[in-house]
Amino acid sequence: MDWNQELLNSAIWLARTYAVTLVAFVVVMGVLARTTVWGRQFWALSGAWFWPSTAELGGRPRQWRDWKPLMGVALILFFVLLTVRVNVLFSFWYNGFYTALQGLDQPAFWTHMHLFALLASLHVVRALVNGYIRSAFSIHWREWMNDRLLTRWLDGRAYHLGRYASPEVDNPEQRIQQDATSLVGDTLGLSMGLVGSVVSVVEFTGILWGLSGPLALAGTEVPQAMVFLVYIYVIVATFFAVRIGRPLISLNFLNEKLTATYRYLLMRLREYGESVAMYRGEAAERVTLERGFMAVIANAWATLWRTLKFDGYNLSISQVAVIFPFLIQAPRLFAGTIKLGDVMQTAQAFGQVEEALSFFRTSYDSFASYRAVLDRLTGFTGNTDAARALTMPTLAARPEGLSLDHLTVRRPDGRVLTADLSLQLDPGQALLIRGPSGSGKTTLLRSLAGLWPHAQGNAARPDDADCLFLSQKPYLPLGTLRHALAYPRATLDDAQARAILDQVQLGHLADQLEVDRDWSQVLSPGEQQRLAFGRVVATRPALVFLDEATSATDTGLEHSLYSLIRRELPQAVLVSVGHRETLAPLHDQVLQIELGGGWKLGTSLA
Numbered sequence: 232m233d234w235n236q237e238l239l240n241s242a243i244w245l246a247r248t249y250a251v252t253l254v255a256f257v258v259v260m261g262v263l264a265r266t267t268v269w270g271r272q273f274w275a276l277s278g279a280w281f282w283p284s285t286a287e288l289g290g291r292p293r294q295w296r297d298w299k300p301l302m303g304v305a306l307i308l309f310f311v312l313l314t315v316r317v318n319v320l321f322s323f324w325y326n327g328f329y330t331a332l333q334g335l336d337q338p339a340f341w342t343h344m345h346l347f348a349l350l351a352s353l354h355v356v357r358a359l360v361n362g363y364i365r366s367a368f369s370i371h372w373r374e375w376m377n378d379r380l381l382t383r384w385l386d387g388r389a390y391h392l393g394r395y396a397s398p399e400v401d402n403p404e405q406r407i408q409q410d411a412t413s414l415v416g417d418t419l420g421l422s423m424g425l426v427g428s429v430v431s432v433v434e435f436t437g438i439l440w441g442l443s444g445p446l447a448l449a450g451t452e453v454p455q456a457m458v459f460l461v462y463i464y465v466i467v468a469t470f471f472a473v474r475i476g477r478p479l480i481s482l483n484f485l486n487e488k489l490t491a492t493y494r495y496l497l498m499r500l501r502e503y504g505e506s507v508a509m510y511r512g513e514a515a516e517r518v519t520l521e522r523g524f525m526a527v528i529a530n531a532w533a534t535l536w537r538t539l540k541f542d543g544y545n546l547s548i549s550q551v552a553v554i555f556p557f558l559i560q561a562p563r564l565f566a567g568t569i570k571l572g573d574v575m576q577t578a579q580a581f582g583q584v585e586e587a588l589s590f591f592r593t594s595y596d597s598f599a600s601y602r603a604v605l606d607r608l609t610g611f612t613g614n615t616d617a618a619r620a621l622t623m624p625t626l627a628a629r630p631e632g633l634s635l636d637h638l639t640v641r642r643p644d645g646r647v648l649t650a651d652l653s654l655q656l657d658p659g660q661a662l663l664i665r666g667p668s669g670s671g672k673t674t675l676l677r678s679l680a681g682l683w684p685h686a687q688g689n690a691a692r693p694d695d696a697d698c699l700f701l702s703q704k705p706y707l708p709l710g711t712l713r714h715a716l717a718y719p720r721a722t723l724d725d726a727q728a729r730a731i732l733d734q735v736q737l738g739h740l741a742d743q744l745e746v747d748r749d750w751s752q753v754l755s756p757g758e759q760q761r762l763a764f765g766r767v768v769a770t771r772p773a774l775v776f777l778d779e780a781t782s783a784t785d786t787g788l789e790h791s792l793y794s795l796i797r798r799e800l801p802q803a804v805l806v807s808v809g810h811r812e813t814l815a816p817l818h819d820q821v822l823q824i825e826l827g828g829g830w831k832l833g834t835s836l837a
């Protein structure tokens with residue numbers, strides 16, 4: 232190799248190979264994205280990151296920033312080729328260096344030392360820039376993926392309605408966080424690994440071809456035997472590796488699932504800690520937890536044994552690969568046909584070809600888990616689409632009041648909970664819904680909130696933003712008490728927040744408005760319910776649903792909370808669910824629901 236010409240040669244090689252690789256890459260990816268199931272899945276999930284459609288651009292013209300992802304791919308591809316080229320240069324350096332050593336050629340030795348300094352510097356800079364570009368590209372892509380998945384999950388309340396939609400999906404949080412991250416990392420790793428391997432195989436096969444000589448095998452002379460032997464070696468090695476390694480795919484998949492389940496069991500104990508403690512349920516919990524953990528451990532042992540076999544095989548194969556080229560080239564070295572440098576370059580090129588070909592072997596399970604990631608993310612997006620497509624009762628908007636017109640609510644199995652319900656509430660009126668447990672009171676409220684797909688009929692009520700839903704156990708977001716009080720609004724000013732706390736008899740918490748803690752673990756159920764009434768005063772909705780919203784307060788407090796709402800929001804419509812006799816006088820109408828779908832509307836319980 233003429234090192235003086237090498238800069239130019241390398242530039243020409245890079246330009247040529249880059250042009251060919253870029254075209255081939257685009258064509259292959261395009262074909263895969265159209266013809267394979269997983270390619271289509273990938274494009275549906277992430278195609279818009281690379282090439283947003285006009286609709287996704289919101290009708291605006293394409294700008295240079297819309298090209299950034301594609302430019303990122305092009306740049307990463309360039310660095311893949313640069314890596315191969317640097318490896319090729321190193322292989323020639325090895326040849327020259329060992330030839331200089333063998334020939335006791337001191338000037339050549341020092342020339343190679345200087346060359347090494349140059350090559351090593353290039354290698355370090357390339358590795359750092361390459362690492363930066365790949366990581367920055369992945370971070371931007373993850374941001375985009377996260378934003379897209381979150382939008383899908385939150386839009387149309389798919390995060391909640393997804394449970395009623397088909398296909399059902401487990402652990403959506405894992406899909407948004409872990410699977411989206413894997414998709415980005417695995418796509419880059421597999422696609423660029425493939426390009427790097429193919430180009431390496433071509434380049435180093437060429438080098439091996441030049442270095443290898445004929446070999447007498449069973450009386451026949453095989454020309455360029457080394458090249459054929461390396462291919463046979465890797466193909467045989469791959470065949471057995473796939474057979475030995477295959478069970479690891481399902482074992483790894485199972486591990487993800489079992490550890491997630493165990494974590495969930497632990498989280499539940501933390502969440503329901505107080506209830507478990509009241510029952511002194513530690514022993515029962517321990518049995519459940521140990522069962523969950525033993526499943527993880529059993530899988531870990533199975534994985535260990537299989538990994539030992541797999542690693543043992545791979546390590547042996549790699550070790551044999553170290554001496555294999557020396558064994559083949561040694562006779563030619565001793566015969567003086569080739570130099571030590573040629574032997575060393577052969578070993579290095581053999582290692583590169585073996586490694587590049589092994590990419591297909593080692594990526595076998597990466598590709599299987601990549602497909603599982605695509606399946607999980609596709610399941611997730613399918614579920615969110617199905618959730619948005621669920622048919623709900625028609626909720627017409629009206630500024631005030633509430634009217635129901637032939638509303639029928641069913642259980643998921645089709646059994647009727649409330650049949651053909653019609654009623655009318657004017658601004659300022661209040662309705663109490665009563666009935667035996669399981670008769671469908673909460674489900675009726677869910678239907679009116681647009682959160683129950685098994686209902687038909689019409690309802691007219693104020694817009695979502697003007698409705699508030701208070702449940703028996705109010706949701707308290709993480710953060711400050713002020714945030715919990717204002718929820719779902721962003722915040723409340725100080726004077727307003729303090730006044731509201733006083734009104735709901737939580738004045739003693741006024742000094743803790745800025746304290747950031749898990750308030751659901753601190754406030755008593757009654758205090759949490761009072762805080763929720765504070766939200767009604769703060770948000771001033773036109774329609775309030777109260778599902779046993781005062782069950783943890785005494786009747787005196789219940790009376791004063793309802794009176795507060797009546798006083799502060801005289802025009803608001805209230806729809807309450809509750810069992811207590813004392814609630815009836817606080818409402819104008821009472822809807823008595825029977826088991827089996829019947830109902831009775833009246834002004835008293837009689």
Ligand SMILES: Nc1ncnc2c1ncn2[C@@H]1O[C@H](COP(=O)(O)OP(=O)(O)OP(=O)(O)O)[C@@H](O)[C@H]1O
Nearest residue numbers: 642643644648666667668669670671672673674675
């Ligand atoms: N997601 C669901 N999947 C299947 N069945 C459900 C679901 N949600 C509610 N149900 C069933 O619908 C019926 C009505 O439940 P709902 O919670 O509305 O009763 P309720 O009258 O509010 O009861 P309670 O007074 O005990 O609170 C129950 O039989 C319940 O098991």
